[in-house]
Each structure stands twice: as structure tokens, then as C-alpha cells.
């Protein structure tokens with residue numbers, strides 16, 4: 646099917662790989678792959694070597710089923726959307742009271758979880774972002790902005806590094822060129838990065854810095870509107886080129902990040918606790934009061950932080966109550982898997 650692709654170098658820069666090429670069969674002859682750059686309620690745009698192109702949607706198409714970063718097959722002359730290719734990774738969040746997860750971005754290699762060296766730094770919220778990255782199969786990197794405004798950036802960095810085993814932590818000034826150098830390993834050709842973090846931590850500033858000299862995609866391409874509290878928030882989800890050769894997706898604000906159907910993401914985040922639980926005396930230990938609890942013993946010895954254990958239990962409980970369950974054969978409750 647490679648013959649249908651006449652601009653392969655551009656596509657490879659954009660993250661096209663065998664994972665997607667292998668999905669194109671004889672039935673797909675004549676269609677051309679494009680990557681989604683913008684998702685709006687009634688419109689999808691893809692990126693091409695000549696700029697953004699608006700797709701023609703088939704009747705009853707639901708744009709909520711598509712994410713920025715998705716690869717889709719399109720009829721070249723009419724730009725009619727044919728089908729979406731299976732995703733490598735998908736960042737999504739549970740929405741209270743809804744069955745479908747809300748899609749944030751697809752086929753993302755690295756998630757920059759952005760917070761700043763000030764009161765925005767909140768372990769419980771950062772852990773929720775980490776769960777989302779782990780569950781998606783996306784590598785998380787913790788980016789601490791505004792390091793230039795404090796004298797104790799190291800204290801924040803140390804706390805951040807304790808959030809998850811082997812978590813890369815980068816402290817920087819998002820407005821400086823050194824920020825691009827510090828983040829360069831994740832921004833190379835063919836790589837896709839997404840950004841999450843609260844309003845005001847410096848996400849737009851970082852996108853502009855990573856886009857390189859003279860480029861300010863966030864001011865030109867971003868749509869800004871006011872939220873209920875009158876703050877300006879970035880609402881466009883869009884794909885921007887980085888000077889390092891990769892692409893970056895600025896996701897819309899995600900306040901109230903609830904978890905659901907993310908058991909794997911939680912186990913990875915709290916690996917040091919997850920590994921202790923099987924050593925408890927009771928297999929259904931709640932790690933609250935039972936004798937012989939390995940988790941409580943680790944807290945008592947000072948090896949584990951009490952507050953982190955409390956956050957772990959809270960996320961587990963929330964996840965159980967938000968995870969759809971089916972009654973399987975002989976009454977076994979089995980997890981209903983998400984569609985990728």
C-alpha cells in the first residue's frame with residue numbers, strides 16, 4: 646500500500662510508522678492516510694505538507710470519536726473520511742455519569758505533565774495525570790516550570806521524582822531557549838508529545854518555545870475563550886510542529902480529572918505499594934486495620950509515606966466505583982475492556 650503514499654518523508658516526520666502501514670489492506674487501495682490536527686464539534690482537520698485541510702464527514706459521523714493525533718484514511722480528491730486506523734496509544738479521561746471516555750489525544754509517545762514551582766504543585770493531581778499516561782501507554786515526563794522564580798526548585802524536583810519510579814523530572818524556565826534543549830530528547834522527528842497541566846502553569850509558553858524562533862502557534866492558531874470563572878483557557882486541541890522535528894498537542898484544560906477503568910495505570914503509578922499488597926496476611930486486605938498488613942508495616946517503618954498510601958486507596962476506590970462491570974459466566978465479575 647506504500648504506493649498510495651507520495652509524501653512519505655513528511656508522513657514519517659509526522660509519526661507514520663509500520664504500526665499504521667500494516668493496517669492498510671487491499672480494501673484500502675486508493676485511500677490516503679492523514680493525521681488529525683484539530684477536532685471540533687462539527688469539523689475535523691488533518692495536516693498535510695501544504696497546511697491544514699478540512700475533511701468531508703460522512704452522514705452521522707460523530708467527531709467525539711476522533712482525537713487529535715489519530716491517523717485516518719481519506720478519499721484524496723473529495724477529502725471524504727473513510728476510516729480511522731487503530732491507535733498506538735490513547736489519552737482519555739473518565740467523565741462522571743458518561744459511558745464513553747473523553748478523548749484528549751491519540752498516538753502520543755510522551756506526555757509532558759506540566760506544573761510549576763509554586764502552589765500549583767499538587768501531588769494528588771499530578772498522580773491523576775500519571776495514571777492517565779500509564780493507562781494510555783504513553784511515557785510521562787514531569788515538567789516543572791517557573792524554576793527561575795524560586796530558590797528551592799530542587800525541593801519540588803525531589804518531591805516530583807518520588808511520585809513514580811523512574812519518572813523523568815525536568816525543571817526549567819518555559820520562556821527560555823534552554824527549555825527546548827532540556828526537553829529535546831522527547832521532541833525528535835517522528836515523535837509526538839502532548840501537554841497537560843492547570844491553567845497558567847506555562848503550557849502555551851512551552852509550546853511557543855518548542856516551536857522555535859519566530860513561531861508562536863499558540864497566539865495565531867489557538868482559540869481562547871473564557872470559562873465559567875472568567876479565566877482565559879486554551880480550548881483548541883491542535884497539533885503544532887516543534888523545531889526539534891516532532892509534533893506537540895496542547896490538550897484543553899482538564900479540571901476535575903476523575904479516574905475510571907484505569908487499574909493498570911494505578912498499579913504502575915504506585916508500583917512500590919502494589920508490590921507489597923500480595924505480602925499481606927489476608928488476600929482481601931484493605932490495608933486500613935488488618936493484622937499482618939505489609940503496607941501498614943512499611944508505613945510504620947518509615948519506608949512508605951502515609952499520605953501517599955491514603956491517596957492510593959482513594960484512587961483505587963474511585964476507580965472501582967467508576968469502572969463498568971459485567972456479570973460473566975457463573976457470576977464472575979469481569980472487567981469490561983475499553984476499545985482502543
Ligand SMILES: Nc1nc2c(ncn2[C@@H]2O[C@H](COP(=O)(O)OP(=O)(O)OP(=O)(O)O)[C@@H](O)[C@H]2O)c(=O)[nH]1
Nearest residue numbers: 790791818819844845846847848849850877878879
Ligand atoms: N518566570 C516564568 N514565567 C513563566 C514560565 N512559564 C510561564 N510563565 C508565565 O506564566 C504565565 C502563564 O503562562 P501560559 O503559557 O499562558 O500558561 P498556560 O498553561 O498555557 O495557561 P492556559 O492557556 O490558561 O491553560 C505567562 O505570563 C507566562 O509568561 C516560567 O517558566 N517562568
Ligand SMILES: [Zn+2]
Nearest residue numbers: 925930932938
Ligand atoms: Zn494490607
